[in-house]
Amino acid sequence: MPSDPANPSVITRFAPSPTGFLHVGGARTALFCWAYARRHGGTFILRVEDTDQARSSESATTGILEDLAWMGIDWDEGPELALEGGASSPTANAGILTGGQDAPPSKRSIGGDPRSIGPFFQAQRIELYNEHIQRLIDQDKAYPAFDTLEELTAKRDAARARKETFRYIRDPGFDRDAALARAKSEAHVIRFRMPDEAIHVRDEVLGDVNFAAEHVDDFVIRKVDGFPTYHLAVVVDDELMGVTHVLRGQEHLNNTPRHVALQKAMGFRTPVYAHLPLIFNPDGSKMSKRDKDKAARAHFMAEIDRDRDRVYRQAAPAIDKGKFEAWLGDKKSQLETQDLGELQRLFAMSLPEIDTADFRGAGYLPQVLVNFLALLGWNPGVKNDDGTDLERFDAAYIAQHFDLGRLGKSASKFDRAKLLAFNADTIQAMDDAAFASCWASWAKDHDAAMLGALPGEKLAWGCAAARQRCKTLRDVRTVLDFVLVDDGAIEYDEKAVKKNLTKQVEGEPTGLELLAGVKDVLAGLDPFDPEAIDAAIEGFAEKKQVKIGRVAQPIRVALTGAAVSPPLGLSLALVGKDGLVRRIERCVRAVQGIVAGGS
């Protein structure tokens, strides 16, 4: 890893708050923080901002750490995460496919605390924050305040009614000693005494940004529950952990003057700031959990129109009926993430992907997501030999070339079609064996049914048959769906039957006749493998002096009900000889019935 002499000790951090899954926006921030540290041979810290006691959870923390690791983002300092061993784990795959730049095989976990700067959970650092808060109070740079939430809300509403901006105004008759005495026995927050001066922020992406003094008020630095607010905690931790570069979303730009003022007041350094452009939905709205909720509701509304009872029956294992009804009935309500996840699995719905875990579940490859995310707001500015822009690269490339100078300023819309195309291209570039192992490890968690239907050599056949037809790992399910269908449950497409089985061509046998004929050839085949099957079908067509399509298409109809399937040899081998014979016989009977009934 190249180290930059001008920046001998770059330290970056990603500091998620564990209130849910890792949002793609957060994932990109983490990626850039990681890449910047790697590029400069520096240190990347992961810190968990769990000062909101009510909303934080341990499971969310674990989920975020795992999603980062899945993308191949490893942190030098922070909570430890044990890596799954073995080449089949998603994490190991990420490493292999991104050029093996991740943890060496000997490294079984990421994180740690070599500099003794932890703990990395803010909830465990309360005393540290209190020391600094006390110092600010002692220096008269902060003070206790006793306003109730109701009072503040009332003032805010009043300001809004007057069409003015609410600013917290210190009581003109404020008496410091009295306030300190009162604070000993009364619930209170601590507010920072914002200096009466304009704040200048230098941002590596946006340039110079100035905030006039009157627009920043005395903000709370310690809540009534004793926990610090984000502003205080982030400033103290960044200083104590030696953070030199802060890369974060542009929604934080307006917080920066507060942080700079706090740093000045406490005698801290101001890190280099780089505010990253935001990421939106294609329609310009925010990418939020809500999108999933809305899509799911729309899906169910449509389904219920068709068959209400079936939907309720099918949903039953995932969600309480009352809860389900209440949610469907109230467009403003939102389902809990867990319930929504269960329903999604049960109904095999595809909902808009918002969180990293969504993309993982939908069958996107980690290196593709990383590539695509990097392109949202950054690009290497390099041409390929053929004159096209370089836009396909892996995490290792980003780690070697990422720089702040090439960050964009304007927000971008998340184009799933392009991500899908990238994913498809990457799958097309894999060989069948690599695809098979990649899919199998994914399917273990996300499509156990299909994995179970492909024992032994069928896994390789199935993946070879599906790969070229897949844009995501999940697509294997759609492509090979005919394998899972019961032999006796195939529904025949009318047009396909007419075109390929019953249509009469002067001087040639019908598809139905050819199908019946080829059945005997296939039934006697041993071994029943793709090569043998293809050879047998070819031989049969030759003997009957028809083009191969005249034989192939009827078989497809018998196999899948439609005139579409992966290559025949592979497809037939997947269903197996017995299944195939059953399907052909059933198809012949069904079509003969149609012919007899119709004439």
Next chain:
RNA sequence: GGCCCCAUCGUCUAGUCUGGUCCAGGACACCAGGUUUUCAUCCUGGUAACGCGGGUUCGAAUCCCGCUGGGGUCACCA
């Protein structure tokens, strides 16, 4: 509404700092052909953008101003 940020094809963007090589390049999507026993893959070609108005200049996508539009933020959330 106050404050702050942003503005090139439908979308992601190159080009903007260092004005001419740009009647603006690439990618995805879309459209039209071609290859293929089906589907898909694949190949070829095409449509398509400098938000508007003023400056500055011999010359502006590039510099300046205004307008318009979009976004962020205004919590004892982070």
